[in-house]
Amino acid sequence: MISLPPSERDLHAYVDQQLPESDRRVLETYLAAHPEVAAQVHAWQQDAHVLRAALSGALQQPANPALDPALIRQRIKQQSRRHFATAAVLLMAVSLGGLGGWQAREATQPPMLPMADAMQAYRLFALDGVLPADYHAQGNATMQTWLDRYFNQAQRLPDLSQAGFTAVSGRLLSTEQGAAAMVLYEDRQGRHISFYIRPPGPENNFLPRGSRSADGLLAEYWSGGGYNYAMVSPQGLPTTPLLQF
Numbered sequence: 422m423i424s425l426p427p428s429e430r431d432l433h434a435y436v437d438q439q440l441p442e443s444d445r446r447v448l449e450t451y452l453a454a455h456p457e458v459a460a461q462v463h464a465w466q467q468d469a470h471v472l473r474a475a476l477s478g479a480l481q482q483p484a485n486p487a488l489d490p491a492l493i494r495q496r497i498k499q500q501s502r503r504h505f506a507t508a509a510v511l512l513m514a515v516s517l518g519g520l521g522g523w524q525a526r527e528a529t530q531p532p533m534l535p536m537a538d539a540m541q542a543y544r545l546f547a548l549d550g551v552l553p554a555d556y557h558a559q560g561n562a563t564m565q566t567w568l569d570r571y572f573n574q575a576q577r578l579p580d581l582s583q584a585g586f587t588a589v590s591g592r593l594l595s596t597e598q599g600a601a602a603m604v605l606y607e608d609r610q611g612r613h614i615s616f617y618i619r620p621p622g623p624e625n626n627f628l629p630r631g632s633r634s635a636d637g638l639l640a641e642y643w644s645g646g647g648y649n650y651a652m653v654s655p656q657g658l659p660t661t662p663l664l665q666f
Contacts, residue, residue, distance in 0.1 A: 425451055432458075436465045534635075535628055536642045538596050539617035539651035542603045543638060546592055547613040547653075554590035554605070564588040564604055571602060572618055574646050579616060581606050586614055598622035598649075614654040621649050 423431045423444045434440050435448050452459040546554075558564045561578045568578065568591065578588060586606035594601040601619035621627050627644035634640070634656055642651040 423447060426455075426458075427451060432462055433465070436462060535631065535633065536617065536640050536649065536651040538594075538601065538619070539603070539615070539642070539653050540635060540638050540640050542592075542594060542601075542617060543613075543615045543653040544636075546603060547605055547615055555593050556591040558588060558590070561588050564591060567591055568602060568604065568618070571600065572648065575618055575648050576646050576650065578604060579652065581614060585609060586612075588616075594619075612655065612658065614652060614658070617651040617653065618648050620647070 423440070425447070427435075427448055431440070431444075431448065435445065440448065452462060556564070556567045558567065561580055561582075565578050568575065571593065581587075585608040587608075588604050589607045590605045592603045592605075594603060596619055599620040599622065601617065603618075604616040606614040606616070621644065626649075628642050628649050630641075630643040632639060632641040637656050638653055639656045639658075640651050640653045642649065644650065
């Protein structure tokens with residue numbers, strides 16, 4: 422039996438028609454004496470009536486095959502497969518496009534000229550003199566000792582004394598291929614010739630003996646002993662002594 426005054430739970434049980442007959446009569450007697458509580462209960466009853474009407478209308482509608490749970494799961498799987506296939510096609514297109522773009526970049530990128538870094542080093546240090554030398558010496562002997570500290574089993578420095586050139590300074594450099602060095606030769610007229618050495622790089626791009634000229638400079642290059650070399654001099658300077666090493 423319910424107690425009075427009734428709890429909210431009892432009132433909702435009355436609205437939902439869940440109270441026993443005896444409790445329902447007791448509660449109706451209480452509501453008759455308390456109009457404010459009766460008004461609240463009446464409002465809840467109206468809401469419940471509207472809700473039941475709405476639900477009963479939906480339940481009376483004919484069955485919709487599209488709402489069958491098995492069909493819904495099947496459609497979700499099919500959509501997932503289509504999305505996966507679309508993503509795979511897009512990924513393939515992006516990959517092929519990236520590969521094609523990289524190949525096009527490689528095809529349009531100008532090839533690296535042999536020992537371009539050696540010619541650039543000559544411009545910086547022999548022509549412009551933008552940085553001081555790391556080592557000063559007079560003659561090949563002391564310069565060879567300095568060079569051997571950094572390059573094992575490298576070829577010997579060329580002897581250009583017959584052409585009037587003496588090794589006077591050395592510079593350590595850093596390149597994409599690794600550590601490099603440039604030895605500068607000078608004659609009495611102040612003209613310069615450079616000897617350049619560096620590793621071939623991770624792809625072991627060793628060079629056949631050759632030469633090329635650019636911007637008034639001549640570079641003669643070759644490989645040996647695990648290194649690449651270049652002799653760089655101004656064009657027009659007698660090159661016969663440079664070939665005798």
